[in-house]
Amino acid sequence: MSETHSASPSDLDLLTVRQLKTVAGPQPQPYRVHVQVEGNLVKETSQGKPYHDIKLTDGTESLTWRVFDGSPLFLEAQALKRGNWIELGAHWVDTGKFGMEPRNPAMRLLDDQEVQSLLAGDEETRERQRVDYQTIVELVASMNDPRLRGLASLFLQQHGDRFKRAAAARDYHHARRGGLVEHVSQMMRSAAKICEAYAELNRDLLLTGVLFHDCGKLWENNYPEGGFTMPYTLHGELIGHISLGMELVNKLWRQLIESDAASAWATLQPQSELVRLHLLHLVGSHHGEMQFGSPVIPKTPEAVALHYVDNLDAKLEMFRKGYSTSTELGNGILERVRPLTSNLVRPLEVVVRNALENHRDEEGAEENEN
Structure with a gap:
């Protein structure tokens, strides 16, 4: 050349x-x-x-x-x-x-x-993903159920580096190196807040489901250590990330149950096998409908919550991308971003309280002058 x-x-x-x-x-x-x-x-x-x-x-x-x-x-x-x-x-x-x-x-x-230098990432992206990964670690540590906390910790210990390289998708949302960490971290933050509003939800189960819902993408949508070009793999093509994720949950669960700590969980309620089944259901149903790839539809409150949190974060990421890259068609109207079904409209600005108080002070000053 x-x-x-x-x-x-x-x-x-x-x-x-x-x-x-x-x-x-x-x-x-x-x-x-x-x-x-x-x-x-x-x-x-x-x-x-x-x-x-x-x-x-x-x-x-x-x-x-x-x-x-x-x-x-x-x-x-x-x-x-x-x-x-x-x-x-x-x-x-x-x-x-x-x-x-x-x-x-x-x-x-x-x-x-x-x-x-390019592989290390730009400073803004590198710092954002560092904070996001630390958020995941902290939320895992906050779980009460020792089985779910242990399973999540084992996943981060064994697959953390690969997790940090994975994308959440090939296209559409968080389709970049480290995008899966960004997606999962925001979903876990959202899920934790939802559990505050809906106390009947099992927080530990929902947080663990968020962490594992796309873990199969560590093989379906991953990048090599030395590049940004995402390869196609037989595992991803022949099995898919939902099946891969359920297989990984089972593999890590077997390791966990065979550990020294597991003997103390024999009398824990709910029973460990029931916990495993509910977690597998969250991973298997998170697409919401069979036509979108889930082998089963959500049948528990946590599965429904996970599906909507996942969909919300994906959609809002599409809006963020569209606002920064789409062609403006008219005043505040931008060209659609696939797979969204319509053109985008710029959001309404937020009124800041201090700005409102300043506005009132200015109005008061004008009235005094008059």
């Missing part, structure tokens, strides 16, 4: 893809990004001319770079393989129809130090 075309202008600020999507607009904006190649497909225009459809990611978001045969970088683009690491500098334009496009692009390969 030629280095002649590859040297990006040194005066361009380095952004994450997520940051780039928030600042790109109809006017060209000069920036550069460090990314990994997720895929490089050869397609044809309506006139039958070839072009490269290159998917790029930096772990925060993905973008598509279309390189047509008239581009001076066409040969370099042709040589790009899945897994390559590059810097792409350009004047970025968001055309609306095709999303962001790099004008006058310049490209080069990243060196090893730059690759390691």
Whole structure:
């Protein structure tokens, strides 16, 4: 790959893809990004001319770079393989129809130090995921049932590193390295608050169900230690994350029951076998309907709560993404984000109490002057 075309202008600020999507607009904006190649497909225009459809990611978001045969970088683009690491500098334009496009692009390969820095994540994402993982650890420690607390702790001990790399999905929501930790942490926070409002819910069971509901995605939607390109696996394709999750719960449960601590649980109520079955039901029913992949529908209060907490967090993440990346169609109206079924409308601003008091003070001052 030629280095002649590859040297990006040194005066361009380095952004994450997520940051780039928030600042790109109809006017060209000069920036550069460090990314990994997720895929490089050869397609044809309506006139039958070839072009490269290159998917790029930096772990925060993905973008598509279309390189047509008239581009001076066409040969370099042709040589790009899945897994390559590059810097792409350009004047970025968001055309609306095709999303962001790099004008006058310049490209080069990243060196090893730059690759390691990119894998570590941008500071904002790294700190958010650190806090989210610590929240999970603390909520697990707060459980009263020693069996569920032990099971959750064993999962974090044995699979914590893999958990931190997993995505919550390939598309749609939390579809990024570490996204599963973000998703589970927010769900556990929500579940803990719901249990305060609905005291009849089994808090320990619901929190454990949240932790394990997508644990099969550690194999279905995981990233390698050294990359952002999510591979497809036979386990994920042939079994799926719900079945994988139920299998993992059973495997860890057997280890737990065979531990020295388990002898003290013989007289605990409810019985351990009943606890295991209820937890498996939460994992198996969390999609809510059989047509969406669950082998059984929710049949307990905790299973219903888990399903709705999961759906709520996924939907709100889609809204957050849409507000930052979707094309504005009108005043406060943005283009829909799949799989949401309609265009988005910007939310109503929150009235801050201090601002309200200041407004009243200003009104009072005006009345006194009059």
